[in-house]
Structures are given as C-alpha cells and as structure tokens.
Amino acid sequence: MLNIPANAQGTDAAGSLFTMCLIVIALNQHPDWPLLLVANRDEFHSRPTQALGFWPDAPIIAGRDLQAGGTWMGLSRNGRFAAVTNYRDGRERQLGGASRGQLVTDFLLSASPAERYRPPEEVTTGYNLIRGDRDGLFYSGNRGGRLERLGSGIHTLSNALLTSEWPKTRRARQAMQQTLSDPSLDAVQLLEVLNDDTPAKDDQLPDTGIPQEKERLLSSCLIRSGNYGTRATTVLMQARNGLTRIVERRFDRSGPRGQSDFTLWLSPLGV
Numbered sequence: 034m035l036n037i038p039a040n041a042q043g044t045d046a047a048g049s050l051f052t053m054c055l056i057v058i059a060l061n062q063h064p065d066w067p068l069l070l071v072a073n074r075d076e077f078h079s080r081p082t083q084a085l086g087f088w089p090d091a092p093i094i095a096g097r098d099l100q101a102g103g104t105w106m107g108l109s110r111n112g113r114f115a116a117v118t119n120y121r122d123g124r125e126r127q128l129g130g131a132s133r134g135q136l137v138t139d140f141l142l143s144a145s146p147a148e149r150y151r152p153p154e155e156v157t158t159g160y161n162l163i164r165g166d167r168d169g170l171f172y173s174g175n176r177g178g179r180l181e182r183l184g185s186g187i188h189t190l191s192n193a194l195l196t197s198e199w200p201k202t203r204r205a206r207q208a209m210q211q212t213l214s215d216p217s218l219d220a221v222q223l224l225e226v227l228n229d230d231t232p233a234k235d236d237q238l239p240d241t242g243i244p245q246e247k248e249r250l251l252s253s254c255l256i257r258s259g260n261y262g263t264r265a266t267t268v269l270m271q272a273r274n275g276l277t278r279i280v281e282r283r284f285d286r287s288g289p290r291g292q293s294d295f296t297l298w299l300s301p302l303g304v
Contacts, residue, residue: 054191054263055227055254056116056163057205060170060304061185062213067304069218070269071209071226072116073254074105077261078286085267085281085293093141094295096265096281103134106267108279109141112300113166114269120159120176121192121251123242131155140164147171148182161190169303185304192251193239200233201254208254220280220294223268229254259286275301 054075061067074096076082083097095107106116115137136152140162143150147166152175161174163183170183172195181195187209188195189202208226215222233252238245256262268280277299283291 054118054251054256055201055205056118056190057202057209057226058163058170058183058188058190059186059209059213060183060188062187063218065272066218066270067273068269068271068302069209069213069223070116070267071205071223072106072267072269073227073256073263074265074267075251075256075262076264078264079260080264082264084283084291085265085279085295091138091142093138094279094297095137095141096267098132098134101132101134102138103132104137105134107137107141108269108277108299110299112275112302113141113147113164114170114302115140115162115164117163118161118190119192120161120174120178120194121241121243122159122176125159125242130157133158133160136160136162148180161192161195163190165302167300167303183304192241197239199239200237200252204229204231204254220268220270220278223270224266224280224282227254227263227266230257262286271299271301273301275299 054073056072059069081099083099085096087094092110093107095104097104108114117133117136133156136156139153140150146168147164148171159176161178163172173180178194187206189205191199191202212222212226230253232249238248238252250258263284266282270278275298278296281293282289
C-alpha cells in the first residue's frame, strides 16, 4: 500500500492537504427527504479524532478534530449546517494559518445568514465551504469558488471547484442517482454511495500538482492506504418538517471500526 508522508508537499501546519475529499448532495430529489447528503472525510489515520456526537462545550453535533479543535462537517442545534473540503494544489505551499475546521465551527456558532457569511480571514489555505440555514444552502471558496446557491438537483464537490468534474465526482453522482431510484431509501443504502475504492484510469486523472501515484490513490471515492485514507462516511437526511438523521461510519487502516447514529428535530434547512 502507498503511504503518504505526513509532511508531504502541500500539507501545512493547520492541517492535511487532503481533508474531507468528497461530498454529494441531493436536493429535492426524493419525496420524503428533500435534503440528502453523503460525505467522505479523508485524513491521516494518526490524526486524533472524536466520533460524531453532541459537543459538551458548544451547541454542535459533529465529529471533532482533536489536533486543531474544529470539524469537517456539522450541524448546530438551531438548524445550521456546514461542511468543508480543501482545494488541492500541490504547487502551492503555504505554511501556517488557522485550520480549515475553524470555518465550520465559526459558521455554526455565528448568527450571520448563510448567504452573507464571511469566513475568517485567518484561514489562508485553499478551501471550499458549503453552509446552510433556513434560507438555503450556499457554496463558496477562496480559490475562485464564487458564491452560489445550491438549487434542486445532485451536486458534487471534491478538492477543486463546485463546477469541476473529476472521475470521483462523476461516480458519486451516478451512485446517488441509482440509490435515489429505490423507493425504500434509508441510511444503510446511502452509506454505500461512496463506498467505492476503484481508482480512475491514468488518462482521466486530474492534474493538481502532486505525483501521479498519489493522484491515482486519491482518485477513488473511498481511499485506502497504509497511513492515510477515508476515516469516515457521514450521511445526512432531513425531511421538510425538520426530522433529521445523521449517521457516521468510521474506518481505520483495516476497515470499518464503529458507527454513530442520531435522529433529532431541527429547524429545516431551506432547500
């Protein structure tokens, strides 16, 4: 198995270059669940992490990065949502700055409307941020990702822009479309949407400025390697009345190693 050094080109003091690599969102594509989301968080296995749960010191339900203190995806008790991916550019080396996980917690704890929210300037590494409240879901990034409201349909985001098509985003969209065709849709099925470790063909790989061997490893929806890979798959389902289910399946080097499952009532996100 390929190992990615913890100090690989493009990593920084604030966190790995490769954090939270793939999100697929279906808006208004299912009669019972207008909001459906599946996301894979990719990270070094050695990075300490707290499982999905309610935070004792903040009105947040999320996993937690115990190294930098933030999170890659979460909900607040008052019905706000956010998720972050990195923008991968191996040609750019930028040390220091705040962790991208701060973006999620900052939005969840703020009162700023999602459309007008301004991310902290201390986060200087490349990122994409999806955030939402009762007025809708919005995307923006600091490497050319213009502010955009997500409309009805299936949206995918990896480590480029929302408009970028990679082999893994195409696979994610196709898998979500197939899953949505089942009228008895449930979280168990959604957990399998991104459970695909097939790498892209070399002639389809994106060029993000990292060696081709690493590009190939990172091209699958589910990533496996000796010291780095998919650490969690998270499913979010929300009904129009605010009934919300969030499930996290966790992985280590050997495979699945635990699962958390919460059902709660929240102010519904505007979709």
